[in-house]
Amino acid sequence: MTRGRRAVAIVGVVLLAGGLAWGASGLYDFGHYHALYGKIVARDAVPDRSATNSVVVTAFDYRAFDTLGEEFILFVAVVGVAVLLRRLRGESGRDEDEVAEEDRRASESTRWIGMALVGPLVVLTAYIVVHGHLTPGGGFQGGVILMGAVAFVAVGGESLVLLHLRRTSSWVEMSESAGAAGFAMLGFGGLIGAGAFFQNFIANGTSGLLTGGFIPLANIAVGLEVGGALMMVISEFFDQRLHGQAT
Amino acid sequence: MSIYPYVVAAWLLGAGLWGVMSSRNYVHLIICLTVMQASTYVLLLSVGYVSHGKAPIFADIPTNSVVVDPVVQALSLTDVVVEATIVALLLALVVQANKRFNTVDPDAMTRMRE
Amino acid sequence: MSQLAPLAVAVPLLGAALLIFFHALMPRIAAELIALAVATASLVMTLLLLIHVGHGLTVYWFGGWHPRHGVAIGINFAVTAVGAGLATFVTLLMVLALVYSVRYLDVRQPYYQVLMLTFMAGMVGFCLSGDLFNMFVMFELMSVSAVALVGYKIGEGAALEGGLNFAVINTIGAFLFLLGIAIIYAHTGALNLAQMGAALRHSGDDRAVVVAFTLLIGALLIKAAVVPFHFWLADAYAVALTPVCLLLAGAMSELGIYGVGQVWFTAFAGALGSHVHVVRAILVGAGLLTALWGAGMAMTEDHLKRLLAFVTISFVGVFLVGVGLLTEDGVAGTAVYVLADGFGKALLFACVGIVQHRLGKVGQHRLHGRGRRLVATGLLVTAGGLLVASIPPFGPFLGKSMIDDAAIKVGYGFVPPLVALTSALCGAAVLRAAARVFRGWGAVPRDPPDEADEDTEPETIEPHDRTPATMFVPAFALLAGAVATGVWSGLPDLAATAAHRFADFAGYHAAVFRTPRHLGPVSSGSPEWFDYLYGSGATVLAVALAGLGLWGERLLPGWRRVSTAATALIRPVRDLHTGKIGDYTAALTLGVGILGVLLTVSLA
Numbered sequence: 001m002t003r004g005r006r007a008v009a010i011v012g013v014v015l016l017a018g019g020l021a022w023g024a025s026g027l028y029d030f031g032h033y034h035a036l037y038g039k040i041v042a043r044d045a046v047p048d049r050s051a052t053n054s055v056v057v058t059a060f061d062y063r064a065f066d067t068l069g070e071e072f073i074l075f076v077a078v079v080g081v082a083v084l085l086r087r088l089r090g091e092s093g094r095d096e097d098e099v100a101e102e103d104r105r106a107s108e109s110t111r112w113i114g115m116a117l118v119g120p121l122v123v124l125t126a127y128i129v130v131h132g133h134l135t136p137g138g139g140f141q142g143g144v145i146l147m148g149a150v151a152f153v154a155v156g157g158e159s160l161v162l163l164h165l166r167r168t169s170s171w172v173e174m175s176e177s178a179g180a181a182g183f184a185m186l187g188f189g190g191l192i193g194a195g196a197f198f199q200n201f202i203a204n205g206t207s208g209l210l211t212g213g214f215i216p217l218a219n220i221a222v223g224l225e226v227g228g229a230l231m232m233v234i235s236e237f238f239d240q241r242l243h244g245q246a247t
Numbered sequence: 248m249s250i251y252p253y254v255v256a257a258w259l260l261g262a263g264l265w266g267v268m269s270s271r272n273y274v275h276l277i278i279c280l281t282v283m284q285a286s287t288y289v290l291l292l293s294v295g296y297v298s299h300g301k302a303p304i305f306a307d308i309p310t311n312s313v314v315v316d317p318v319v320q321a322l323s324l325t326d327v328v329v330e331a332t333i334v335a336l337l338l339a340l341v342v343q344a345n346k347r348f349n350t351v352d353p354d355a356m357t358r359m360r361e
Numbered sequence: 362m363s364q365l366a367p368l369a370v371a372v373p374l375l376g377a378a379l380l381i382f383f384h385a386l387m388p389r390i391a392a393e394l395i396a397l398a399v400a401t402a403s404l405v406m407t408l409l410l411l412i413h414v415g416h417g418l419t420v421y422w423f424g425g426w427h428p429r430h431g432v433a434i435g436i437n438f439a440v441t442a443v444g445a446g447l448a449t450f451v452t453l454l455m456v457l458a459l460v461y462s463v464r465y466l467d468v469r470q471p472y473y474q475v476l477m478l479t480f481m482a483g484m485v486g487f488c489l490s491g492d493l494f495n496m497f498v499m500f501e502l503m504s505v506s507a508v509a510l511v512g513y514k515i516g517e518g519a520a521l522e523g524g525l526n527f528a529v530i531n532t533i534g535a536f537l538f539l540l541g542i543a544i545i546y547a548h549t550g551a552l553n554l555a556q557m558g559a560a561l562r563h564s565g566d567d568r569a570v571v572v573a574f575t576l577l578i579g580a581l582l583i584k585a586a587v588v589p590f591h592f593w594l595a596d597a598y599a600v601a602l603t604p605v606c607l608l609l610a611g612a613m614s615e616l617g618i619y620g621v622g623q624v625w626f627t628a629f630a631g632a633l634g635s636h637v638h639v640v641r642a643i644l645v646g647a648g649l650l651t652a653l654w655g656a657g658m659a660m661t662e663d664h665l666k667r668l669l670a671f672v673t674i675s676f677v678g679v680f681l682v683g684v685g686l687l688t689e690d691g692v693a694g695t696a697v698y699v700l701a702d703g704f705g706k707a708l709l710f711a712c713v714g715i716v717q718h719r720l721g722k723v724g725q726h727r728l729h730g731r732g733r734r735l736v737a738t739g740l741l742v743t744a745g746g747l748l749v750a751s752i753p754p755f756g757p758f759l760g761k762s763m764i765d766d767a768a769i770k771v772g773y774g775f776v777p778p779l780v781a782l783t784s785a786l787c788g789a790a791v792l793r794a795a796a797r798v799f800r801g802w803g804a805v806p807r808d809p810p811d812e813a814d815e816d817t818e819p820e821t822i823e824p825h826d827r828t829p830a831t832m833f834v835p836a837f838a839l840l841a842g843a844v845a846t847g848v849w850s851g852l853p854d855l856a857a858t859a860a861h862r863f864a865d866f867a868g869y870h871a872a873v874f875r876t877p878r879h880l881g882p883v884s885s886g887s888p889e890w891f892d893y894l895y896g897s898g899a900t901v902l903a904v905a906l907a908g909l910g911l912w913g914e915r916l917l918p919g920w921r922r923v924s925t926a927a928t929a930l931i932r933p934v935r936d937l938h939t940g941k942i943g944d945y946t947a948a949l950t951l952g953v954g955i956l957g958v959l960l961t962v963s964l965a
Contacts, residue, residue: 001269001943008947009268015954017261019961020540023572024253024290027547031249031298035550036432038295038316042303044429045317052305054314058321065367065423065436069486069498070325072374073505076479077332079381080509083472084339088516135306140328170385181378187371196425197367226328233335240342260540264950267529268943276942280532287539294547319546322494326539333505333532340512340525347518356522357940 050204051133051212059138060218064198068183071222075180078229085236105157114156121149129223133212139219143226150231154238172228172235179225186214186221252293259286273341273351277334284330288323295319362413366421366438366489369406369448370499373399373482380471380478389470396474397459400481404452407485411445416858416880418872420491428874433553439491439627439873442859443696447619448488450700451612453842454707455481457835458604461711465718465821465829466602468513480506480608487616491873493545493628494552496620497538500584503613504531510605511597514820520600522940527597529942530590533949534583541576544569545628554627555873558866562631566964570632575960577624579953585617587681588651589952591674592938592945595658598670602820603714606666610673611707615680615699622684622692622863630687630866637687639963641771643956644685649779651678656786657931658938660910665713665723668794669706672749672787676702679780683764686771693860693885694763697852701748701756704842709745709791711836712738715828716798718821725794730801738828739799741836746795748843750788750903751781753888753896756846762892763853763885777891781899788903793910803911857885 001009028034041062045054049061059067125142132138153161186198193201200213210216259282266279295316301308303317341351348356376399380392387395413419419440426435459477462468483502490496508531512524546552548569549560564570579590586594594614598606621644633640655675662668676698683695713723715738722728732739751758761780768776796802846852861883868878888896913920937944 005268005944005947008951009265012947012950012952012954013261013264015958016264016950017257019572019575019954019957020260021250021254021257023568023575024257024544024547025250026568026572027253027294027544029249030252030293031296033295033297033316033547035316035546036430037434037550037552038318040429040432040434041317042314043310044434045303046305046310054303054305054317055320055324058317059324061424062426062435063318063321063494066322066492066495066498067325068371068374069483069495069502070329072377072479072482073329073498073502074332075378075381076476076502076505076509077329077336079472079475080336080505080512081332081339083469083476083509084336084343084512084515086469086515136302136304138324140325144328144331173384174382177378177381181375181382184371184375184378187367188375190424191364191367194425196423197364197371197421198423199425229332233332236339237335237342256540260536264533264946267533267946268950270943273525276529280529280536283533283536287536287543290540290543291546294543318552319543329501333501336505336508337525337528337532340508340521340528343512343515344518344521344525347521353525353942356518356525 049133049200049212049215051215053133053135053138055136056132056138056215056219057212060133060215061200061213064187064218067222068187068198071180071183071225074226074229075176078176078232081233081236085240111156114152117152118149121145121152125149125223125227129219130216132219133215139222140226142219142223143230146223146227147230147234150234154234172231175224176228176232179221179223179228182221183218183225186218189214252289256286256290256293259283259289271352271354273344273353273356274338276353277337277341280337281334288327291319291323362409363419363421365406365410365413366419366440367423369403369410369452370482370486370489372406373403373478377475377478377482380475384471387471390464392471392474393459393463396471396478397456397463399478400452400456400459403481403485404449404456407445407449407452410440411442411449414440414442414445416442416862416882418862418869420873431556431874433492433551433556436495437491437553437873438489439555439869440489441862442855443619443692443863444488446696446859447615447699448485450703451484451488452481454608454611454703457707457838458607460831461607461714461835462604463831465831466604467820467822468602473513476506476510477604480510484612484616488619491555492553493542493557497535497542500538501535503616504535504584507531507605507609507613511601513602513605514600517600523596523600526593526940526942526945530583530593530945530949533946534580534590537576537583537953538580541573541580544576545573548573553873554623555870558628558631559870561628564632566632566636568961570629571960571964572957574629574633575953575957578621579956581617581620581624582647583617583949584620585614585677585681586674587647587677588654588674589948591651591655592948594674595667595670595938596940598673599664599667603710603717606669606710607707610669610710611703614673614677615703618677618680618684618695621681625687626864626866627869633964634866636964640960641685641687643959643963644687645682645773645776648678648681648685649776651675651681652780652783653678654934656783657934659787659790661928661931661935662790663725665716665725665794666710668790669709669713672709672790673706675783675787676706679761679764679783682776682780683767686767686773688767688771689857689860689864689883690767690770690885691764692863693853693856694760694767696856696860697763697846698757698760701760701843701846704839704846705745705748705757708741708836708839708843709749711832711839712742712745714820715832715836718832719825719828721825725797728798730798732799733801735799735828737833739795741840742795742799743792744840746788746791746903747900749784749791750900751784751896752900753893754847756843758896759847759853759888762888762896763856765892765895766886766889777895781895784899785902785906788900789906789910792903792907796907796911804914853885853887854882857883
């Protein structure tokens with residue numbers, strides 16, 4: 001680090017981080033949150049939607065439009081990864097057999113455990129996604145767990161399976177975009193069915209899974225999208241092993 | 248204890264910024280951005296905390312219990328996953344930059360003239 | 362009718378998702394046409410929304426969640442004429458950029474179209490939103506799309522570096538924004554701007570408010586590329602695809618300034634209103650610094666896109682001066698100037714794109730004289746340069762004179778000459794470049810200062826010996842837009858009325874939570890005689906400086922010494938633009954820190 005940069009950095013960090021601490025200390029003490037917004041949401045989420053997870057009700061109903069935006073940020077970031085890691089004409093590649101050879105060096109037990117865990121993780125994902133409005137969970141968390149399943153496969157040494165899957169069928173991209181489009185369409189459904197964009201147009205159920213109006217559907221859409229998106233990201237990065245030689 | 252979490256958030260911000268400014272490896276730089284990201288979550292979640300409040304999930308607690316603020320939790324929840332994907336985007340840029348420049352040192356990567 | 366507001370954002374998003382869903386089935390032309398259709402639909406929707414909003418404020422609550430007990434529990438869009446107007450302008454630029462990209466741009470469909478559509482959706486959402494966290498989400502959506510679009514040309518090292526610098530700086534800005542949101546949410550209990558403003562009116566200016574304001578404004582100024590947060594912009598614009606530059610220059614930088622105005626007028630004017638002189642001085646000071654810095658750097662740049670990037674930075678400075686005056690007249694003037702100038706800058710980028718397509722290079726010295734056959738493009742660039750120099754009576758001149766008049770009204774009489782100087786310098790830089798490239802005038806220097814072109818890949822596919830209509834038509838449309846904004850006599854009054862509503866802090870809360878109070882139309886003054894003087898003076902000075910730049914050594918004996926002295930003066934500033942992310946981050950950190958100190962000390 002040059003001396004100039006170091007001097008500027010020291011002053012800057014002290015001012016900025018110090019300023020943040022100084023300013024935040026002018027707020028109420030930790031633990032004394034007292035605003036009405038949180039209280040109203042906590043009080044009304046259950047009666048409004050018969051769903052017990054008020055955080056998910058906030059994210060997918062009261063503030064559904066924010067979640068649409070966030071979901072699309074994720075979508076765009078993944079499209080961006082696909083665009084930035086695309087193959088250019090004239091890039092040399094490594095042989096697939098070479099990579100497969102490398103992969104085979106992973107231990108047998110890692111491979112078997114990796115593959116064996118995929119099934120339970122998919123079931124866990126489905127559970128977390130569908131029960132999002134009742135217990136902690138939801139589409140985002142479920143999608144990340146699904147990515148974990150993919151990571152296990154890759155760590156276990158079967159990354160080529162992933163790549164073949166990705167290249168021969170476009171179902172990963174389709175599931176991702178179906179999730180994104182699905183969530184947007186729920187918004188439109190609100191507009192058409194109930195008069196306002198993202199208005200909950202499905203009646204509340206009385207108990208169990210079928211409560212919360214469209215929130216379970218929204219969770220499924222987001223879960224599909226996040227899972228598909230993260231799978232795409234991982235496979236794009238692994239794809240770099242095949243043609244990622246520094247020129 | 249009363250302002251300690253806010254100080255932690257400020258410290259994380261400062262540490263992350265210092266890391267970005269002094270980094271010699273772009274992957275390390277992006278992880279420092281993740282550290283700064285953590286400071287935003289710490290601040291958001293700590294302003295929503297209610298002493299002796301429970302999590303705002305009413306599955307097995309009565310609906311009139313004292314709970315922490317669900318709104319900031321909803322904000323952070325979506326943000327965590329989204330920021331992770333943005334990190335993936337930045338790392339994709341770094342991977343390609345490494346292929347072009349044969350280095351991941353930010354200071355050595357510069358081809359821009361003034 | 363107010364449903365057009367969410368639709369203008371949701372339709373492009375849905376379109377983008379569906380383009381990916383069906384991408385295997387789609388030939389290139391289908392993806393391009395669908396994207397164009399979606400963008401046009403958004404344009405129509407935002408235009409209708411603008412007409413519907415008129416003088417008023419349209420509020421749309423998402424999910425039908427109206428406020429309970431005075432607390433907003435859902436998200437709303439609060440659309441004023443300024444917001445809707447900016448959204449319409451953004452969609453118009455996007456339509457023109459997509460036309461420009463048809464068939465000839467070397468991009469992978471449908472990814473490019475998807476990124477453009479989400480970019481537009483984010484920008485439109487940012488303009489229309491009435492909720493601070495929603496603004497943050499739209500800000501992020503814009504930034505992420507822009508990062509992918511800026512770094513698109515992965516074959517070029519410079520593109521990756523520009524993309525990385527842009528990405529890291531913008532990400533840090535987003536984090537600062539979120540920290541500001543956390544503090545202000547804690548202080549007021551609201552994410553809704555109207556509710557926040559009402560709460561802040563009673564709270565005064567304690568330190569949490571000042572720090573939150575610093576963080577929010579800092580993040581928005583980073584996005585707008587105000588000095589010292591501007592370093593990323595020149596790197597990013599130099600390497601992005603031309604239609605992307607068109608949008609970045611014409612729309613994205615302005616959104617940062619719009620955000621500053623929105624945050625001030627709806628939320629913080631209540632708490633910090635008694636200190637408006639201080640905040641005004643800080644913002645106008647930053648604006649003037651940016652304007653002069655950008656203009657000075659533009660005069661020394663060889664790379665055409667970097668030159669235009671610094672012209673953009675200079676104009677952002679003037680926009681900040683206009684909005685930073687924190688008065689209605691300032692906002693009205695900035696609105697007109699943004700419109701006119703957005704067209705002008707987009708026009709210049711479109712022309713540089715044509716040059717790049719036909720001649721394959723973007724350095725003035727390498728291109729010297731090679732553009733002689735591109736007659737129409739040369740004329741367009743010259744027209745653009747004159748507009749940049751605010752030649753009366755056209756659009757940029759009108760906007761600038763409104764800002765000048767607003768500045769004089771609050772006692773800032775030194776603003777008009779400085780702004781005129783920046784217009785002159787920027788205009789000179791453009792005109793001189795046009796003369797060098799398209800006419801071959803001026804001496805080719807023995808040792809060209811910078812080689813700008815080592816590995817610029819062509820952006821477009823063959824053939825390179827003609828300019829397709831899809832590139833020319835948008836350029837002419839942009840010129841028409843820039844000219845029209847000056848000639849349309851009703852525009853200043855419309856802008857003044859819109860600004861009156863935008864600045865109506867007292868009525869905003871009532872408007873969002875109950876019914877908007879009626880605000881009648883306001884008329885604007887017309888340019889005074891001294892405005893014409895400044896405008897024509899700036900134009901003449903621009904032409905003179907361009908001429909001196911080309912032939913100074915032959916015409917004036919002492920010119921060589923003058924120009925060497927001027928170059929030496931600007932050299933330290935040039936050296937600051939190192940291209941290294943660590944330096945940019947350091948400047949950013951220090952800048953936000955100093956902004957905080959200035960605000961704290963003066964508001965104490």
